[in-house]
Amino acid sequence: MLQKSPKIGHSSHVVTLDVRPQLIDTLSALRDRVAAARFPLPLAGAPRARANRDELLAQLDDYLVPRLRDPGAPLLAVIGGSTGAGKSTLVNSLVGRRVSEAGVLRPTTRTPVLVCHPEDHHWFSDLRVLPGLARVWEPRRDGGDDLAVPGGDREEPGGALRVETADSIPPGLALLDAPDIDSLIAGNRVLAAELICAADVWVMVTTAARYADAIPWHLLRAAKEYDATLVTVLDRVPHQVVAEVSRQYGALLTKAGLGDVPRFTVPELPESAWGGGLLPMSAVAALRTWLVHHSQDAPSRRQVVSRTVYGLLDSLKSRLPELAAASATQYSAALRLTAAVEGAYDAEYARVRARLQSGAVLSGDALKRWRAFPLDCTAGELLDALVESLASLLVCSVTAADERVAEAWRHEPAAEATGLAAGDAAPETAEHRIGLAVRRWRRELEEYAEDEVRDLERSTAPDAEAVAAQVATALLGGRRARGAGESLADRLGAHGALRLRDRAGRLLDDLADRAVQSERERRLAPIDALDVHADHQAELIAALSVLQKER
Amino acid sequence: MDDMEHTGRVEHGAAEAGGTVSEGRPGTEAGAPGGSVTAEIPAGRTPISAAAPEPRVPSAQSSSTVQTSRGSEITPVSGAGASGVERSARGKGGDNSDTPAASRTGTPESNGTGTGTPTGTGSGAHAGAEGAGEVWGDGLIARRVTESSAAALAAERAAVLETPSRSPVGVSPAPLAYDGPLRSRLDALRELVGLSRARLDGRTLAEAGRVLDEAAARRKLSGRHTVVAIAGATGSGKSQLFNTLAGVPISETGVRRPTTAAPIACSWSDGAAGLIDRLGIPGRLRRRPLHSAEGDGQLRGLVLIDLPDHDSAAVEHRVQVDRILKLVDAVIWVVDPEKYADAMLHERYLRPMAGHAEVMFVVLNQIDRLPGEAADQVLDDLRRLLDEDGIALGEYGEPGATVLALSALTGDGVGDLRESLGDFVAERGAAARRVAADLDAAAAELRPVYANGRTTGLAEEAREEFAARLADAVGATAAGDAAERAWLRNANRACGTPWLRLLRWYQGRGEHGGTGKMVVRAQEDAETTARQRVEQAVRSVSERASAGLPTPWAQAVREAATRGSQGLSEALDELAAEAGLPPGRPPRPGWWPAAVLVQASMTLLQIVGGLWLAGQIAGVMAPNLWVPVLLMICGIVGGPLVEWSCRMAAKGPARRYGLDAERRLREAAASCGRARVLDPLAAELLRYREVREQYGRVVRSGVSL
Secondary structure, three states, X not given: XXXXXXXXXXXXXXHHOOOOHHHHHHHHHHHHHHHHOOOOOOOOOHHHHHHHHHHXXXXXXXXXXXXXXXXXXXXEEEEEEOOOOOHHHHXXXXXXXXXXXXXXXXXXXXXXXXXXXXXXXXXXXXXXXXOOOEEEEOOOOOXXXXXXXXXXXXXXXXXXXXXXXXXXXXXXXXXXXXXXXXXXXXXXXXXXXXXXXXXXXXXXXXXXXXOOEHHHHHHHXXXXXXXXXXXEEEEEEOHHHHHHHHHHHHHHHHHOOOOOOOEEEEEOOOOOOOOOOOOOHXXXXXXXXXXXXXXXXXXXXXXXXXXXXXXHHHHHHHHHHHHHXXXXXXXXXXXXXXXXXXXXXXHHHHHHHHHHHHOOOOOOHHHHHHHOHHHHOOHHHHHHHHHHHHHHHHHHHHHHHHHHHHHHHOOOHHHHOOOOOOOOOOHHHHHHHHHHHHHHHHHHHHHHHHHHHHHOOOOOXXXXXXXXXXXXXXXXXXXXXXXXXXXXXXXXXXXXXXXXXHHHHHHHHHHHHHHHHHHHHHHHHHHHHOOOOOHHHHHHHHHHHHHHHHO | OHHHHHHHHHHHHHHHHOHHHHHOHHHHHHHHHHHHHHHHHHHHHOOOOOOXXXXXXXXXXXXXXXXXXXXXXXXXXXXXXXXXXXXXXXXXXXXXXXXXXXXXXXXXXXXXXXXXOHHHHHHHHHHHXXXXXXXXXXXXXXXXXXXXXXXXXXXXXXXXXXXXXXXXXXXXXXXXXXXXXXXXHHHHHHHHHHHHOOOOOHHHHHHHHHHHHHHHHHHHOEOOOEEEEEEEOOOOOHHHHHHHHHOOOOOOOOOOOOOOOOOEEEEOOOOOHHHHHHHOOOHHHEEOOOOOHHHHHHOOOEEEEEOOOOOEOOHHHHHHHHHHHOOOOEEEEEEXXXXXXXXXXXXXXXXXOHHHHHHEEEEEOOHHHOOOOHHHHHHHXXXXXXXXXXXXXXOOOOOOEEEEEOOOOOOOOHHHHHHHHHHHHHHXXXXXXXHHHHHHHHHHHHHHHHOOOOOOOOOHHHHHXXXXXXXXXXXXXXXXXXXXXXXXXXXXHHHOOHHHHHHHHHHHHHOOOHHHHHHHOOOOOOOOOOHHHHHHHHHHHHHHHHOOOOHHHXXXXXXXXXXHHOOHHHHXXXXXXHOOOOOOOOOOOOXXXXXXXXXXXXXHHHHHHHHHHHHHHHOOOOOOOHHHHHHHHHHHHHHHHHHHHHHHHHHXXXXXXXXXXXXXXXXXXXXXXXXXXXXXXHHHHHHHHHHHHHHHHHHOOOOOX
């Protein structure tokens, strides 16, 4: 990969420096797709996918798109590394004066510092790169000692970037001193990763004590994966062991497939870190020369830029499918959640239907009332009891469905997402809603009964409420309410009784449907609100293939 | 040995309360278990007084019969014992000096003599026990000594006897003995794990099981040795420090990163083979220090382990470090000015091990690389970071981590470390303290599965609601109403005027005889109980019972409720059929026959008056209009009057009759529900409460549950 890609870069670097609007458009489209991808369900791979997405976004926003838009912008070299590796000292020494605070207390650098030539200042003072960071501009100070940085006190909400200018930096080159990649402050870690993503040249600083640390190696591997232009600095090496440590480090790099990465060694000098002094120019001359050369010499500069750009574009080939796969996993998890809800409510709905058929409503209180009906019980009481019993049947099935859902979701890690739990849909409110619906049903039933009775031109017209009660009993009582049907037919005539029963029956079906369905919808609403679609995956892949075609 | 236990306890107390606050501690602690016991009793009794002892039976079948019964008896005893010990410890502390450091360096009556003659140690132990029990006599001591502590004591005596003879080979080292509270906490945890194995999955209990296993394993091994591991990042100078302490270059040092790949052990005295075996360090990696007269005496009992790094790219090193860190008694964390703020060190190791502060040294190495006062600055910053990690620092004599700055290369500050390490090892409390810290950590980890914010138990209100819902399900209210009205109807019919009855009969006949049919309709059919209401009642009661319970126990409660609710509806069906109405004929009030008689006589009056009048009209009788008319009016007015007054008078008995019918049904349903659902629920809750109490015993430090 390393051997191959410079060639790609070389063959196409002429093209790189042209502004290619179509490629930029494609990339912007892809960026929007990436930004639209959501991983809200707490699945095993979700945090990783979220981090990947953020990183990709940062690389697109902070580096790729601005770089393709303005190929002539200064080369940005980001100095990154572990805490205490001497990054700030290195930057100060490269610049030749104290621009970034160095010290013994860790972590030192909290606000990243960007140093560039005064002519290049306009490239960085607007939000062309690193749009997420507010600029803190420091007017140039000659003393160099007075580093009571106001930027450190007023913390910008989204983080800040201090832009410094120095004549000692040649035009066309900018250095950025990043916070530690393994900081105790989590925000610093994120910021460091974001800054490194914005670099044309990654300068990874490590030390004699640290060169085997795990975390910097992750970063080196990432640089290899993205095929970014990488430079490593082995800092703070005691004189006695320079040769051995350097050899060891070289061996490790070669083993990791990074053998051809430019490697610079900076010895540990008394004036180095702990005093915050500057290293003599001779100590950092090689690195400086390399940086200056690659920023001034047009072909090398092109090679550096195109290598990082095309490396990044190439890395999209594997990273976007990864995101797409994570998105698909999210979708399938959401689908499983939905299926569990629908299965539970379908099963409960079937149970409600069966119970209504078998006349389960006419039991308990309602049955006792019905047995006592015309003699010892008024029609109103009978209707009350029936309505109450019907409501309790519906509430019972809805809560049972919720219970089934909870049971099914217990094995789903995705179900722990906030807002999905049944907590907000409290049973009282379900009870309340169903109670309302059932009472409305009763009123409509009574109206129907009144209609029927009114149509009856008979002097001995039966009481409308009694008729309503008997219809309700006949509908809800199943077989055991056969008597109700018969007496209804006696009162209204076979035809009228049939008509009334049909209408009321439709009303009842409607009620049961609506009660269960609306509760189901309520339960599904939070999942729908998560906005997890199958489309995300397809869109990401589509954007990638368009990009491949465009290159 | 015992003296050490006491000093250990003193420090625990101080660790919780921090110095002077511990004055008030024993009292509150003694109050806490008592309070919880008394609080439990009414809560347990309110549900079902008879059932309260019953649920203990199922728990008794699980191997812990003895323990539960013993547990209930022993609670106050051990509590009193503990508080007594605490009090005495406090007393000692108060007498001698307020700083626990004094008790750490030497509890006056025991340690002062203990360092002198070997027998002095034994008497020191006795003295400690005496101090603890206030009125300890020999007999009491003998009774007090349990097998384990007796064994420990015997072993200690044996070790003490052997020490002067200095036989280096073949001596089985005196095993470690934990002090009373720690031992009882470990027992409590073991019991807790046993009790909850059926409810919790293995993964949740794994850590607790590991702690128990390690505690038991450590206990079998030498108590005279303290295993201290040197851990740190790569390049911080662990091996250098190791070599400096040992006085010989044992461990390879170098600039090659990572340098040390396998742990190396170095033991300052004999008998530590078992301890090193436990760490899995092979024989070729065991060394002896250079025997200088001064170093030998100071660090006797120390077993030092040089660990590989934990942060290099070599992952297998980290695995080894993680494994061994769980097994050692104490850790020296070596940091250097470059790496002291590394995220991995703090987030992965120091923060999770914050509870182990008492068995932790944090050493800032390589101060020779720092100019001037920068070393102090860095040390202060390191202290600040440790403080943010939640690690108690052993400053001003308080128990906690010891933070030192040194240079292993130049030897600067190594003397301080050697000294504090020497004190630490001589005190021999590290192993027990480590186990205690492990126990705390395991208990804290288990907290979400045992502890809950509120008191559990089935509120009376919930029980009543459940009964009410069941009564609804069987239709008790409606049945009562129906019975009342039927009785009233019958009463009215019996006392009503015959004419009215005739009219009603006629009307009823006109209405196609529907009434008769409907009365007949009341045939028995299958499902008279409202299934949905029963289901809902069980659901809501189990929800209320399990509210606030940790998940596994809530699940168990729900399962118990579901199991109990099976067949409940059928049982209620049968019950409703049996207990529907009071047996026999409906009761009649005593005035009933009289009312009937009066009503009949009223009718008779009417008839007699009518006949009389008819007779006069027919001329059979002497014309006297007033008397028969008066008679008839009497009858006509009196009949409805009697009927009305009867109706008024019947209301009361009818109400009583109806209420009686309702109550019978309600009670039958409630008792059925209680037997099938509430009792299992209460038993499950009781089991939970038992476990929670046990957990409280493990936690020990009066944490509100």
